[in-house]
Amino acid sequence: MAEIRGNARELLVTLGVPAVTVNAVARRMGVSGPALYRYYPSQGELLDALRNDFYCELVETLKSARDRSGAEAPGCRLLAISRALREWAITHPAEFGCLFASRASPEQCTSVVSQTGQAFGQVFLEEFVAIWRSKRFPIPSLEDMDPLLAEQLQAYSERIGGVLPPEACYVFLSCWMRLYGLLCMEVLGQIGFAFSNLAPVYEECLQDLCRLIDVPYDAPELLAA
Numbered sequence: 001m002a003e004i005r006g007n008a009r010e011l012l013v014t015l016g017v018p019a020v021t022v023n024a025v026a027r028r029m030g031v032s033g034p035a036l037y038r039y040y041p042s043q044g045e046l047l048d049a050l051r052n053d054f055y056c057e058l059v060e061t062l063k064s065a066r067d068r069s070g071a072e073a074p075g076c077r078l079l080a081i082s083r084a085l086r087e088w089a090i091t092h093p094a095e096f097g098c099l100f101a102s103r104a105s106p107e108q109c110t111s112v113v114s115q116t117g118q119a120f121g122q123v124f125l126e127e128f129v130a131i132w133r134s135k136r137f138p139i140p141s142l143e144d145m146d147p148l149l150a151e152q153l154q155a156y157s158e159r160i161g162g163v164l165p166p167e168a169c170y171v172f173l174s175c176w177m178r179l180y181g182l183l184c185m186e187v188l189g190q191i192g193f194a195f196s197n198l199a200p201v202y203e204e205c206l207q208d209l210c211r212l213i214d215v216p217y218d219a220p221e222l223l224a225a
Contacts, residue, residue, distance in 0.1 A: 001039055001040075001049075003029070004025055004029070004036060004039055004040065004046070005046075005049055005050060005053055007025045007028045007029055008020050008025050008046055008047075008049075008050055009050060009053075009095075010028070011024055011025065011028070012050065012094050012095070012098060013094040013095075016094070017047070017097070017098055020043065020046060020047060020050070021043050021046075022036050022037060022040055022041075022042070022043060022046055025046070047098070048113050050098060051098060051099055051113050051116075051117075052113050052116050054092075054095045054098060054099050055099065055113070055116035055117055055119065055120050056116055056119075057088075057095075058085075058088055058099075058120055059116070059119050059120050059123060061084055061088050062081045062084050062085060062088075062120075062123045063123060064084075065080045065081055065083070065084030066080050066081050066084075066123070066127075068080070073215070073216075074127045074128075074130035074131045074134065074215075075127075075131055075210065075213070075215030075216060076216075076218060077127050077130075078124070078127040078128070078131070078215070079206060079210075079217070079218060081123060081124060081127065082179060082206055082209075083206075083220060085179070085183070086183060086186075086199075086202055089183050089186075089187045090186065090187060093187050093188075096183070096187050097187070097188060100180070100183075100184065101184065101188055124172075124176065125160065125163070125164075125172065128164065128168075128171075128172045128175075128213070129163045129164060131213055131215060132164055132168050135214065135215075137168070137171060137212065137213040137214045137215075138171075138212070138214060139165075139167035139168050139170065139171055140167055140170060140171075141167070142154075142166055142167050145170075149170075150166065153166035153167070153169050153170055153173075154166045156169050156173070157169050171212060171213060174212070175209045175212060175213070178205055178208075178209065179205065179209070182198065182201065182202060182205055183202075185198075186198040186202075203219065203220070
């Protein structure tokens, strides 16, 4: 099964998501399509298996960066994780696109992919929770928000077990949307008409996010030099 997914990943990287079919993988491996269907009966299941692998790889990458940082302060760990995310994304654009630009609908995603996707989000959430518990960052007033927004934030807070109140969830989700949006624009080539390397812009974004959650910003060595 690992060999099947390895060949499928090569197809993804060289030809894109539509090229990743069970029959195409079988041809690469020199076997018949039916021989592989007992492992992955459909393209959807094969792509789900790839997404699961990519999430696991990405989670391990982020956790390794966090641990290598040796930082005790959650703000420093968050910076290490955020930089590792961009590094993985720009060096694995096809895999990033498969995860974040061509995801199956929630109904089509397997429970395994859902779990590994949640594990990815948990890496970031844990650091935000640690920051919140050690030092309350500024939050907006729930009463001043649009009721529809407040209702959704309340529901999300409940889904994550109340580890962050709805107002802090707003800050967490706002930070994630900014990072995610910037990554998508860079990795998916949506801002290539102006920038070939968004590292300085990404760092400016991290500086802004550090101000939002009231933690120190430490520039990476290459930009600090």
